[in-house]
Amino acid sequence: MGRRHWPLRGVVLLYLGVLVGLPVVFLVLKALGHGFPAFWSEITKPDALSALKLSIEVAAIAVPINTVVGVGAALLVARHNFFGKRVLDTIFDVPVAISPVIIGVALVLAYSRIGWFGAPLTRWGIMVLFSPLGVVLATMTVSLPYVLRSIVPVLLELGVDQEQAARTLGAGRVRIFWYVTLPAIRWAVLYGVTLTLARTLGEFGAVLVVSGNITGVTQTLPIYIFDSWDQRFDVLGSYSGALVLAMMSMAVLAVLALLRRRERRLRVDLA
Secondary structure (H helix, E strand, C coil): HHHHHHHHHHHHHHHHHHHHHHHHHHHHHCCCCCCCHEEEEEECCCCHHHHHHHHHHHHHHHHHHHHHHHHHHHHHHHHCCCCCHHHHHCCCCCCHHHHHHHHHHHHHHHHHCCCCHHHHHHHHHCCCCCCCHHHHHHHHHCCCHHHHHHHHHHHHCCCCCHHHHHHCCCCCHHHHHHHHHHHHHHHHHHHHHHHHHHHHHHHHHHHHHHHHCCCCCCCHHHHHEEEEEEEEHHHHHHHHHHHHHHHHHHHHHHHHHHHHHHHHHHHHCCC
């Protein structure tokens, strides 16, 4: 059986190598082609550091909020029947179903000075568009569904037997969530958080529309890479920024892989 699978494995590896492996190798060679000092000089420029800082700050805000909202919405969808449940479930899929650019345009129409929400917010001195707040809002919108979509299948598979048993023993909703539900779905939550973080760090379309691409103010790392390539013709700067962004994403995946390996070892030891 193992030998029969070698052709299929070869096709899969070749496919992944062409789509992922070769571009990553090319990116590393281009970013480090002039030596590490040149790469370090590019990524430590004030504009690059500002873009990196804003990307991290946006992720630090968007990921926890979307995690809390995603877990709560997943519990509603998987554990309760109510009027509008299908509508709520469908709304969470909208950011995946439509282009991020459309989401950015919709946010501009809603939060501009002539929009539904923009006019009253402007009177209160709150600027959403062309500000870090708009970047956070756009990023939260496009990364909204990943935690929920990771948790709902797990909740449906687990059922409610353990939760009902805890309830009959006198546990309240909060204790049931912390000691029964959350431990059972923790890997689904971590997987959803990983996807959310990766999408948050790499989001481009919606953020470009909402942010206005203001250097040092609303420029995240993906927009900095685009601006370096398209506007300033700084090829080395764009490659260097792209390599930093790729390294951040791979670091997140590596942490998740280590946590999974540790969990498997704990299960083997307990068994």
